Amino acid sequence: MKFKMIATDFAIDLGTSNILVYKKGEGLIINEPSSLVLDENHTKVIAVGQQAKDMLGKTHEDIQVVKPIKNGVITDFNLTEAMLNYFFDKVNVGFSLIQPRVVIVIPSGITDIQKRAVEDAALHAGSRDIILVDESLACAYGMNLAPNEPKGILLINMGAGTSQVAVISLNGIVVSSTINKGGDYLDEKIVDYFREEKSLEIGKNTAEEVKIKLASLKVKDGNNEMEVNGKDLNDSRPNTVKVLSSELVTCILPFADEVCEMVLATLEKTPPEISSDIKKNGFALSGSLSQLSGLAEYIEKKIGLKSYRSEDPSKDAILGAGQILEDPDKFLQYRK
Numbered sequence: 001m002k003f004k005m006i007a008t009d010f011a012i013d014l015g016t017s018n019i020l021v022y023k024k025g026e027g028l029i030i031n032e033p034s035s036l037v038l039d040e041n042h043t044k045v046i047a048v049g050q051q052a053k054d055m056l057g058k059t060h061e062d063i064q065v066v067k068p069i070k071n072g073v074i075t076d077f078n079l080t081e082a083m084l085n086y087f088f089d090k091v092n093v094g095f096s097l098i099q100p101r102v103v104i105v106i107p108s109g110i111t112d113i114q115k116r117a118v119e120d121a122a123l124h125a126g127s128r129d130i131i132l133v134d135e136s137l138a139c140a141y142g143m144n145l146a147p148n149e150p151k152g153i154l155l156i157n158m159g160a161g162t163s164q165v166a167v168i169s170l171n172g173i174v175v176s177s178t179i180n181k182g183g184d185y186l187d188e189k190i191v192d193y194f195r196e197e198k199s200l201e202i203g204k205n206t207a208e209e210v211k212i213k214l215a216s217l218k219v220k221d222g223n224n225e226m227e228v229n230g231k232d233l234n235d236s237r238p239n240t241v242k243v244l245s246s247e248l249v250t251c252i253l254p255f256a257d258e259v260c261e262m263v264l265a266t267l268e269k270t271p272p273e274i275s276s277d278i279k280k281n282g283f284a285l286s287g288s289l290s291q292l293s294g295l296a297e298y299i300e301k302k303i304g305l306k307s308y309r310s311e312d313p314s315k316d317a318i319l320g321a322g323q324i325l326e327d328p329d330k331f332l333q334y335r336k
């Protein structure tokens, strides 16, 4: 085994759907699904990451695909630790005397107990010095919005398990609100739609594909069509049905409205000086779900502000955590 005095410091975004890892001095090195495959006794990890996600819906009774992080929150401590161990090993090949410093992105609004669970999982997996960073702040860093300055930023982050609205200034969260709904919730709504309206049972990966390729809140996309494969609920045979984009609007709209209500309620609680910054600059959109066709435009219209986004919103949080890893003092300014 390779031996090193000092291990490599890194940042990690423990997302509901993906885990991303940034290595100090190098940049983003891992971007894989946060899934695990376990044996029948739940004792042995058989596959992790993309390999595990590919097995979803295709396993037999001896193995099971699990996601230890649901709705942005650790639901199984031991599994999360097993997954962290896998990623820690991937970054730090070999054995080192001094353990790594790790920056961990945590969802906005998680409880102190949940924060402790993340810290404990990371300590057990072998890290020394842990900096926990609120996901919204990490995204603001990743989008180069200078969240350490006395300037109000309104950021909406929509991921797989959670959606957050945060008003940020001087490295802190001034007001925020979170719902435990995101892309996974929309996938479930799409599965329900096919079951109820098309008598077709479809898997979660298929529902996600339909959401990404077809779902849209743009009226002009309404006639876009897709063929979807699944199992006919009447005769249990494989079947293919056609679906229009307009049919899926009922799956997306209630969620979009809930996000807008959350934004409006957050703006009501925002101090006036910050409100005027937001009025001038609009709002930042982050998280992969923000790419859903027509969603940004829908929110803009409902709240009356313009939005802006980075080139790849799935990487905002990890690139921000990476910046904090490279220069922790900037992030620790104005904080306890």
Ligand SMILES: Nc1ncnc2c1ncn2[C@@H]1O[C@H](COP(=O)(O)OP(=O)(O)OP(=O)(O)O)[C@@H](O)[C@H]1O
Binding pocket: 014, 015, 016, 017, 018, 019, 071, 072, 107, 158, 159, 160, 161, 162, 163, 182, 183, 184, 208, 211, 212, 286, 287, 288, 289, 290, 291, 292, 293, 313, 314
């Ligand atoms: N182009 C797209 N259009 C719509 N949805 C998308 C698109 N690309 C990815 N998604 C969805 O975005 C979600 C993943 O977002 P992201 O990677 O930001 O989440 P996460 O960080 O793992 O989750 P969380 O922050 O909730 O813990 C998934 O539900 C995925 O299906």
